[in-house]
Amino acid sequence: MLNRTTGNKALRVIALGAVVATAALGLAGCSNNAGPGDKDSIGVALIVKTNSNPFFVAMQDGAESAADEAGVKLTLAAGKEDGDEDTQIKAIEDAIARGDQGILITPNGPGVLDAIDKARQAGLYVIALDTAPDPADAVDITFATDNRLAGKLIGEWTAAQLDGEKATIALLDLFDDKIVSVDYNRDQGFLEGMGIDVADENTNGDEDATGSYSGGDYEIVGNEATNGAEDGGLAAMETLLSKNPDINVVYTINEPAAYGAYQAL
Numbered sequence: 001m002l003n004r005t006t007g008n009k010a011l012r013v014i015a016l017g018a019v020v021a022t023a024a025l026g027l028a029g030c031s032n033n034a035g036p037g038d039k040d041s042i043g044v045a046l047i048v049k050t051n052s053n054p055f056f057v058a059m060q061d062g063a064e065s066a067a068d069e070a071g072v073k074l075t076l077a078a079g080k081e082d083g084d085e086d087t088q089i090k091a092i093e094d095a096i097a098r099g100d101q102g103i104l105i106t107p108n109g110p111g112v113l114d115a116i117d118k119a120r121q122a123g124l125y126v127i128a129l130d131t132a133p134d135p136a137d138a139v140d141i142t143f144a145t146d147n148r149l150a151g152k153l154i155g156e157w158t159a160a161q162l163d164g165e166k167a168t169i170a171l172l173d174l175f176d177d178k179i180v181s182v183d184y185n186r187d188q189g190f191l192e193g194m195g196i197d198v199a200d201e202n203t204n205g206d207e208d209a210t211g212s213y214s215g216g217d218y219e220i221v222g223n224e225a226t227n228g229a230e231d232g233g234l235a236a237m238e239t240l241l242s243k244n245p246d247i248n249v250v251y252t253i254n255e256p257a258a259y260g261a262y263q264a265l
Contacts, residue, residue: 043073043100047091049108049130051078052229053256056106059129063104075100082228083175085111096122105139106130109178113138131182147182148189155193158249159215165248167194167218170240172233172252172261173204176225183253187223190251194218221247226257233260241265 046063048056060076067074075098077091085108092115095103102125105112116126116138128142136142159167171190174183179202187204195214199206205223212218221244226232233252240247241264250265252258 041073042071042102043075043095043098044102044104045075045077045091045095045098045100047077047079047088047095047103047105049079049106049228050082050084052081053254055130055255059106079108083108083178085109088112089115092116092119095119095124100124102127104129107133107180109175109180110134111178131180134179134181144182147185148192151186151189151191152193154251155190155195156214157193158190158251159194159213162215162249164216166216167213167249168244168247169194169218169220169249169251170237170247170261171204171220171223172226172236172240172250172257173223174225174228174253176223186253187251219244226253226260228254228257230256230260230263233257234264235260237261237264 044067046060048059050056051060056078060078063074063076066072075095077087077094079085079087088105088108089112092103092105092112096119101123103116103119104127105116106129107113107116110133113133116133120126120140126139128139128144130144132142132144133139171187173187174180184202184204188198188201191198191207192201196207196211196218199208207220210217210219221240224236224239226236233256236257237250237260250258250261252261
């Protein structure tokens with residue numbers, strides 16, 4: 001059981017995490033009920049994947065506003081690029097050394113889990129944002145989109161737009177050298193929404209390359225890693241177009257990868 005002081009600190013870290021997650025999703029009307037009532041300063045680190053993605057920039061902006069309102073001392077950190085685990089690990093270690101009470105993190109991969117465990121053992125309250133770790137109980141709470149459901153809804157919409165036309169699909173994923181839940185959930189959810197048998201639902205690229213979707217025939221030209229970056233999206237799309245110039249469905253992991261793919265198209 002939490003004592004009152006520890007409980008109040010944890011609640012303020014949770015409240016800040018909720019406000020940050022809400023702000024990043026572009027939702028309005030969420031109020032923060034945890035005020036700066038404790039006399040002790042509460043230190044929280046927000047560690048995002050990268051500063052090059054507008055989504056995470058918005059998350060940082062929302063965090064700064066929420067921290068001001070909550071009376072929380074906020075420290076910002078980010079990976080050098082999507083997938084940069086080493087910089088995130090260093091930021092976690094810095095938070096422990098500063099004596100912060102909490103960490104909000106969008107994990108760049110499984111490599112950060114040991115550092116998160118050390119933080120929790122040191123008494124820090126750790127909240128994952130955007131990307132659920134595997135296992136989920138590696139953190140105290142996760143605030144994130146249901147990435148598989150989001151993928152399914154987009155897949156259903158895509159199938160309806162095709163109206164029976166053959167789907168020639170390019171899948172621009174996140175990584176090819178590590179497994180992250182947001183990567184396979186978005187990819188596999190999309191294919192499930194299209195009505196395609198995905199084989200192992202937690203593995204990208206093991207489904208049949210050709211077959212039938214809910215509206216007709218499909219061909220998956222390939223899965224290419226983008227590292228969630230614009231240049232990665234450009235290179236991945238160029239590779240897939242060289243295999244099949246008739247691609248008419250492109251599904252990407254995020255906005256920067258999508259913009260790179262758009263340039264290639």
